Amino acid sequence: xxxxxxxxHDDFQWHLPMTGDMRVPAIVYGxxxxxxxxxxxxxTQLRNVACLPGIVRAAMAxxxxxxxxxxxxxxxxAFDPARGGVxxxxxxxxxxxxxxxxxxTGLTRDDILARREALADALFHAxxxxxxxxxxxxxxxxxxxxxxxxGAAWAxxxxxxxxxxxxxxxxxxxxxxxxxxxxxxxARERMRDQLGTLGxxxxxxxxxxxxxxxxxxxxAAFGLREGDAVISIHCxxxxxxxxxxxxxxxELAPGSKARRKGKAAAPNPYLPVPDRELVCAPIxxxxxxxxxxxxxxxxxxxxxxxxxxxxxxRGVFADLFPAARLDLLYDVSHNTCRAERHLAExxxxxxxxxxxxxxxxxxxxxxxxxxxxxATGQPVLVGGSMGTASYILAGTAEGEARSFASACHGxxxxxxxxxxxRRFKGxxxxxxLQHHGIFIRTxxxxxxxxxAPGAYKDIDEVIASAAGAGLAVPVARTHPLICVKG
DNA sequence: ATGTAC
Numbered sequence: 079x080x081x082x083x084x085x086x087h088d089d090f091q092w093h094l095p096m097t098g099d100m101r102v103p104a105i106v107y108g109x110x111x112x113x114x115x116x117x118x119x120x121x122t123q124l125r126n127v128a129c130l131p132g133i134v135r136a137a138m139a140x141x142x143x144x145x146x147x148x149x150x151x152x153x154x155x156a157f158d159p160a161r162g163g164v165x166x167x168x169x170x171x172x173x174x175x176x177x178x179x180x181x182x183t184g185l186t187r188d189d190i191l192a193r194r195e196a197l198a199d200a201l202f203h204a205x206x207x208x209x210x211x212x213x214x215x216x217x218x219x220x221x222x223x224x225x226x227x228x229g230a231a232w233a234x235x236x237x238x239x240x241x242x243x244x245x246x247x248x249x250x251x252x253x254x255x256x257x258x259x260x261x262x263x264x265a266r267e268r269m270r271d272q273l274g275t276l277g278x279x280x281x282x283x284x285x286x287x288x289x290x291x292x293x294x295x296x297x298a299a300f301g302l303r304e305g306d307a308v309i310s311i312h313c314x315x316x317x318x319x320x321x322x323x324x325x326x327x328x329e330l331a332p333g334s335k336a337r338r339k340g341k342a343a344a345p346n347p348y349l350p351v352p353d354r355e356l357v358c359a360p361i362x363x364x365x366x367x368x369x370x371x372x373x374x375x376x377x378x379x380x381x382x383x384x385x386x387x388x389x390x391x392r393g394v395f396a397d398l399f400p401a402a403r404l405d406l407l408y409d410v411s412h413n414t415c416r417a418e419r420h421l422a423e424x425x426x427x428x429x430x431x432x433x434x435x436x437x438x439x440x441x442x443x444x445x446x447x448x449x450x451x452x453a454t455g456q457p458v459l460v461g462g463s464m465g466t467a468s469y470i471l472a473g474t475a476e477g478e479a480r481s482f483a484s485a486c487h488g489x490x491x492x493x494x495x496x497x498x499x500r501r502f503k504g505x506x507x508x509x510x511l512q513h514h515g516i517f518i519r520t521x522x523x524x525x526x527x528x529x530a531p532g533a534y535k536d537i538d539e540v541i542a543s544a545a546g547a548g549l550a551v552p553v554a555r556t557h558p559l560i561c562v563k564g
Numbered sequence: 565a566t567g568t569a570c
Contacts, residue, residue, distance in 0.1 A: 324566090
């Protein structure tokens with residue numbers, strides 16, 4: 079059958095054949111229900127991505143995909159630098175290295191319930207949240223450049239967290255190749271007091287309990303037990319990542335800001351692209367290398383941010399649950415472009431994989447995994463919407479082969495922020511969730527309305543699709559107890 | 565996502 083021009087390949091995979099300027103086909107992973115509900119604009123964007131130079135195999139959409147800036151959120155695309163492949167700001171996403179990390183607590187749901195009000199208040203107090211909010215750490219002198227260069231490894235060196243944390247972070251907590259010199263003064267200025275802050279939008283700090291283990295062996299290997307409490311932190315590179323993306327779009331998209339200011343727009347030989355929002359530069363070009371260097375600095379910023387927040391959370395638990403030890407399960411970014419080795423067109427090659435609202439999912443045996451995770455595959459952390467379940471999955475060999483080792487990153491929006499604000503009232507949403515035993519702490523009623531569970535797809539359906547497509551295997555389903563929301 | 569516009 080066909081839907082939106084997609085041809086059904088099997089229960090969870092749909093193909094968009096090459097038409098017009100497409101250089102490769104497009105693939106959408108998802109159940110009939112999810113694909114039927116997918117916005118036309120997300121599919122148009124996917125088709126546009128398939129037109130970009132140097133794209134390899136296919137433009138892909140994960141089951142949680144929806145429309146974004148240029149690329150769909152939930153989009154995956156890999157480019158070959160040797161064939162004019164590009165890097166795109168819209169393909170990384172504005173919030174560079176936005177991601178999730180999950181901490182084990184060794185505590186049970188009942189332990190948390192006994193101190194729930196105090197814990198919710200203490201976390202809300204300890205971790206600054208909200209749009210534009212700064213924190214108590216001010217980066218001075220060379221510290222900004224060191225943080226952008228060193229990521230979570232820098233943070234651990236400064237006493238924020240434990241050396242053992244680093245093995246449980248992508249790239250061991252530090253993305254190599256960062257070029258802080260290509261991060262604008264304005265981007266740095268925005269970050270000056272934002273390290274260790276959650277931000278707004280869909281970012282959160284949740285205490286969750288494991289209501290179901292879905293794969294006993296992998297669950298045990300991850301240290302997960304039914305009834306235990308875990309902590310999930312979802313945030314990114316705050317104003318810095320956003321400013322990096324904006325700076326490069328302004329530079330590379332003629333006719334945007336530079337022209338408005340009366341300056342000559344920087345000549346960009348790489349445009350036109352099918353959509354101005356897909357503005358990009360060849361990986362092997364001066365601006366491409368500069369953006370990659372700045373973007374990698376943005377990745378380190380997000381890794382450092384989640385590391386510092388972890389330290390703040392540990393401080394809270396040290397007060398309220400002195401016996402608890404908060405071990406890091408894993409930290410994954412879901413807005414990145416990474417150079418990775420993949421088997422494509424019959425040979426192993428280095429490709430630049432954009433994952434925008436998509437999670438890397440390495441299968442068992444992958445050399446980049448730490449020894450402790452080598453046998454199970456990479457933990458794939460998929461955050462649900464506020465008040466709904468989240469999942470922990472594991473990467474698979476099939477996923478490595480099919481989707482450049484990528485899986486979904488969340489529930490995925492089903493309503494725009496504007497539409498969500500129109501339909502829901504923040505106060506009501508908080509009351510309803512409280513009634514269901516989920517404690518929300520926030521400064522922003524408006525943010526709550528935008529993030530209402532009803533504005534998101536059904537996470538269970540998304541996970542069933544990712545699992546059905548073989549992209550990752552579900553290991554545990556968690557449910558929120560406390561949610562600190564920007 | 566975002567000092568939700570400079």
